[in-house]
Amino acid sequence: MMTPLPFRQPWLALVVGSLAVQAIAFSQQPRPKDKEPGTAIADPFRPEPGRFPPLDQALAYRGELVFVDHANRRGSVRIPGEGTYFRNAPHPFALLPYAVVRYHGAPADLRDIPLGTLLHIRGYLPPDPATSAVPVLPVDNKNKTAGYSGKGVAPAENHLLLLEDEPSHCLREGLIWKLKEVEAKNREGLLTASCEPKQGPTAKAAGEKFTFDAATRFWRGRESLGIDELIAEGLWPAEGKKALGDQPIRLGITWKPTPDGIFTRFHVSDIWLDDVSMQRAAQQQTETHKAYIRSRWMPAWIDGVEYGKFGRATVTATLFGGMDDSLYADFKKGGSAVINGAENTLKHTGGAYGPAHMASKGTLTEVTGPAGTPPLGSSGIQIRFETDLIVEGIRSGRVVRIRPNGWPLVNLPREEYIGDGSDPRDRFPTPDIFPKY
Amino acid sequence: MNLCLVSRSVFLVLTFACTLVVPARAADEPGNKTKEQGTRAAEPFRPEPGKFPPLDKAHAYRGELVFVDHANRRGSLRVQGSGVFRRNDPNPFALLPYGMVRYHGAPADLRDIPLGTVMHVLAFLPPDPKTSPVPVLPVNSKEIDASHYRGVGIFPAENHVLLLEDEPSHCQRLGLIWKLHTVEVKEQEGMITSTRMPKQGGNPKPSVETMTFDASTRFWRGREVLNLDDLTAEGTWPTAGKKALGDQTVLLGITWKPTPEGVFTRFHVSDLWFDDASIQRAGKIQAETHKAFIRSRWMPAWVDSVEYGKFGRATVTATLFGGMDESLYADFKKDVPAMMNAAENTLKHAGGHYGPAQLASNGSLTGVTRAAADLLSGGSGIQIRFETDLIIEGLRPGRVVRLRPANWPLVEPPREEYLGFYFSAEDRFPKPDIFPPKRDPY
Numbered sequence: 007m008m009t010p011l012p013f014r015q016p017w018l019a020l021v022v023g024s025l026a027v028q029a030i031a032f033s034q035q036p037r038p039k040d041k042e043p044g045t046a047i048a049d050p051f052r053p054e055p056g057r058f059p060p061l062d063q064a065l066a067y068r069g070e071l072v073f074v075d076h077a078n079r080r081g082s083v084r085i086p087g088e089g090t091y092f093r094n095a096p097h098p099f100a101l102l103p104y105a106v107v108r109y110h111g112a113p114a115d116l117r118d119i120p121l122g123t124l125l126h127i128r129g130y131l132p133p134d135p136a137t138s139a140v141p142v143l144p145v146d147n148k149n150k151t152a153g154y155s156g157k158g159v160a161p162a163e164n165h166l167l168l169l170e171d172e173p174s175h176c177l178r179e180g181l182i183w184k185l186k187e188v189e190a191k192n193r194e195g196l197l198t199a200s201c202e203p204k205q206g207p208t209a210k211a212a213g214e215k216f217t218f219d220a221a222t223r224f225w226r227g228r229e230s231l232g233i234d235e236l237i238a239e240g241l242w243p244a245e246g247k248k249a250l251g252d253q254p255i256r257l258g259i260t261w262k263p264t265p266d267g268i269f270t271r272f273h274v275s276d277i278w279l280d281d282v283s284m285q286r287a288a289q290q291q292t293e294t295h296k297a298y299i300r301s302r303w304m305p306a307w308i309d310g311v312e313y314g315k316f317g318r319a320t321v322t323a324t325l326f327g328g329m330d331d332s333l334y335a336d337f338k339k340g341g342s343a344v345i346n347g348a349e350n351t352l353k354h355t356g357g358a359y360g361p362a363h364m365a366s367k368g369t370l371t372e373v374t375g376p377a378g379t380p381p382l383g384s385s386g387i388q389i390r391f392e393t394d395l396i397v398e399g400i401r402s403g404r405v406v407r408i409r410p411n412g413w414p415l416v417n418l419p420r421e422e423y424i425g426d427g428s429d430p431r432d433r434f435p436t437p438d439i440f441p442k443y
Numbered sequence: 444m445n446l447c448l449v450s451r452s453v454f455l456v457l458t459f460a461c462t463l464v465v466p467a468r469a470a471d472e473p474g475n476k477t478k479e480q481g482t483r484a485a486e487p488f489r490p491e492p493g494k495f496p497p498l499d500k501a502h503a504y505r506g507e508l509v510f511v512d513h514a515n516r517r518g519s520l521r522v523q524g525s526g527v528f529r530r531n532d533p534n535p536f537a538l539l540p541y542g543m544v545r546y547h548g549a550p551a552d553l554r555d556i557p558l559g560t561v562m563h564v565l566a567f568l569p570p571d572p573k574t575s576p577v578p579v580l581p582v583n584s585k586e587i588d589a590s591h592y593r594g595v596g597i598f599p600a601e602n603h604v605l606l607l608e609d610e611p612s613h614c615q616r617l618g619l620i621w622k623l624h625t626v627e628v629k630e631q632e633g634m635i636t637s638t639r640m641p642k643q644g645g646n647p648k649p650s651v652e653t654m655t656f657d658a659s660t661r662f663w664r665g666r667e668v669l670n671l672d673d674l675t676a677e678g679t680w681p682t683a684g685k686k687a688l689g690d691q692t693v694l695l696g697i698t699w700k701p702t703p704e705g706v707f708t709r710f711h712v713s714d715l716w717f718d719d720a721s722i723q724r725a726g727k728i729q730a731e732t733h734k735a736f737i738r739s740r741w742m743p744a745w746v747d748s749v750e751y752g753k754f755g756r757a758t759v760t761a762t763l764f765g766g767m768d769e770s771l772y773a774d775f776k777k778d779v780p781a782m783m784n785a786a787e788n789t790l791k792h793a794g795g796h797y798g799p800a801q802l803a804s805n806g807s808l809t810g811v812t813r814a815a816a817d818l819l820s821g822g823s824g825i826q827i828r829f830e831t832d833l834i835i836e837g838l839r840p841g842r843v844v845r846l847r848p849a850n851w852p853l854v855e856p857p858r859e860e861y862l863g864f865y866f867s868a869e870d871r872f873p874k875p876d877i878f879p880p881k882r883d884p885y
Binding site: 072073074075076077084090092093094095096117120121122194219220221223228229230231232235261262263264265286289290291293294296297301358414415416417418419420421425426429431432438439441443 | 509510511512513514521529530531532533554557558559591631632657658659661663666667668669670673700701702703724727728729731732734735739796852853854855856857858859863869870873876877879882883884
């Protein structure tokens with residue numbers, strides 16, 4: 007086994023020496039940590055069964071998507087802390103059943119997010135540590151310091167309510183990136199930008215430096231451009247610096263290893279130069295997700311079940327939030343529907359012959375809401391569903407999936423349903439797959 | 444739940460009846476099953492240490508990328524067989540150290556491929572079953588009927604991959620093109636019929652394949668990325684109904700989505716490139732992505748031999764792995780200073796808390812020779828001689844290393860991509876335990 011030689015390289019001493027400077031610079035960058043609700047919470051919050059947790063009790067942080075197990079709605083992110091970013095081990099997370107994922111300003115599934123994407127996160131403690139699909143950490147873990155990584159790189163709040171990429175975050179929060187300056191050499195370089203409210207007076211926000219390179223994509227209207235085209239049009243310099251006059255844009259942010267001992271500097275994978283290009287990206291993602299939910303059915307949880315005779319029952323359920331409105335519009339009073347039992351991973355029970363095989367058939371006798379602003383995670387839409395054959399799994403507090411008539415009747419891939427349920431690991435995935443560093 | 448209500452089993456009966464019809468049709472489809480090198484390998488082949496395996500011994504198949512563990516260069520594919528595609532458990536695979544990935548016609552890393560992409564695969568048995576990071580299967584596994592209407596071929600033991608490429612890469616490499624025959628649209632989605640055939644014409648048995656598309660399908664034309672609305676607004680495609688497309692030549696990006704009506708296997712078009720300019724642009728972006736990736740992670744190679752000198756001096760001869768952009772190989776020049784670090788079969792660097800350069804051997808390239816090499820040999824054909832005054836453990840014949848010529852950036856890869864100082868055996872040899880066991884579809 008090799009032994010550590012911490013000062014074999016002279017640059018290492020410089021890195022250590024610059025720790026204080028970098029930490030100060032990073033703390034001044036426009037991160038959500040200093041601005042968003044949920045940031046300043048004193049105590050970690052554990053969601054309760056049957057209730058959508060309050061957003062202001064969530065811990066807000068950012069992380070680079072490093073690993074995805076989409077079938078079990080979990081993965082890992084590398085979280086920027088106070089120290090050397092590259093050293094931060096991927097931190098496992100699980101999506102809450104009602105979690106909202108957004109990509110390019112539109113609803114998404116975990117499988118839609120490219121590895122490497124920097125995401126904004128709102129997380130809580132595991133609702134039930136005994137069945138957590140990811141490692142359970144001490145509740146104060148976010149305050150612990152981990153070597154050169156610093157504090158905050160492994161929060162116990164690893165059950166997520168919201169996972170969204172940079173454009174989604176900015177669109178939701180009414181923010182915009184303003185380009186101040188670009189410096190290019192050999193088709194790569196640095197750009198300086200600040201994240202500011204789209205409306206209202208321009209704040210004196212500190213600029214954040216990002217890298218870009220010849221793989222960065224620039225979107226303008228219908229066009230997909232490369233750095234060469236921006237140079238050819240004279241918009242960006244082939245070499246040297248150019249002021250960009252606070253040009254408003256959207257950024258897609260990733261991370262790449264950074265030279266010069268920089269602790270944390272993110273990379274721009276995409277720049278949307280106008281609203282049209284961003285809207286087109288959002289439309290494409292929306293259509294992807296609509297087709298996905300129509301084939302997998304709408305997730306919801308059961309608020310109550312009124313049992314009748316001979317297997318009859320009336321089920322009240324709340325549809326989960328964050329979907330395209332057109333999906334909710336398909337839930338209409340008097341329409342027929344089917345409800346199937348599901349797990350916290352949103353996997354269907356049964357499924358060898360499709361989720362409809364074991365599902366309860368019936369009619370939507372009532373569709374109400376939303377009234378007011380529902381909590382994040384909820385659509386605020388409640389349905390009442392009457393069936394003549396209630397199946398196991400449709401019980402108060404349990405997660406179900408609902409298909410209104412008109413959605414395609416398809417069978418799902420093997421990893422997205424439970425099967426006969428004989429292996430408890432199918433229902434409760436163990437956290438053992440995550441490596442320990 | 445084993446309740447089988449008669450009324451709900453009608454579908455099952457129909458599905459069973461279809462087994463007699465569909466396998467024959469699937470076999471006629473323009474997959475690579477009957478056309479590519481490696482397909483007719485009668486006996487499974489196990490690569491030997493220090494030798495790039497012969498391509499004609501590879502087993503060729505197709506599969507949908509379902510799971511990725513890019514740090515360990517492994518994942519899972521739902522392999523197309525003769526039966527009901529959706530029922531096929533994801534089949535784990537590992538990239539050989541010299542395994543190549545191609546996306547949009549350019550070199551790629553596993554992390555670049557979106558989940559759901561249908562990939563073409565050329566693969567072998569595990570070189571060393573004891574250290575395989577994915578489950579080891581019976582050598583004749585590809586011939587065993589997986590039962591439950593899944594058919595044969597979905598769990599090949601040839602799960603150590605030499606080449607993993609998406610549809611445009613596959614077509615470009617083999618000089619193939621898709622010809623669009625018809626499109627049928629209804630409510631912003633529909634089906635196309637098309638045939639994959641040689642670009643230069645002459646396909647002895649052209650076979651028409653039907654694929655779905657929807658409102659999320661991207662259409663690339665020159666600089667433009669269009670959607671279905673744009674095509675219908677232009678009158679290129681109909682808003683509703685069928686239209687003949689006159690054998691328009693395109694390249695397709697292929698994925699899979701659950702299919703209605705009990706169809707066994709029907710793929711989905713995620714992207715369609717109308718012209719050469721658009722696919723070249725996609726290839727350029729991917730090539731730049733991969734170039735930056737390799738420059739920061741260093742060029743993988745294996746050590747052919749080591750000539751030891753005195754006081755830690757040594758001259759190492761190594762062969763660079765293949766499949767990279769030419770500009771990367773061009774940076775390996777005689778007399779250029781370089782570094783060489785030990786790596787694993789996963790291509791993870793040894794050491795790394797202070798960057799791979801901390802423990803790497805410093806030296807210079809005293810010779811660079813180039814022999815002709817097939818794109819798919821696994822090797823680049825480029826052999827370098829590297830002289831160092833401090834040979835480190837790990838630079839031994841047959842071992843995998845990574846090399847950095849002096850003009851590449853000096854950066855620190857992320858935590859999951861190096862072993863660290865206090866690595867465990869599992870860091871070096873990842874266990875296959877993360878993959879769920881195969882099970883019946885019930």
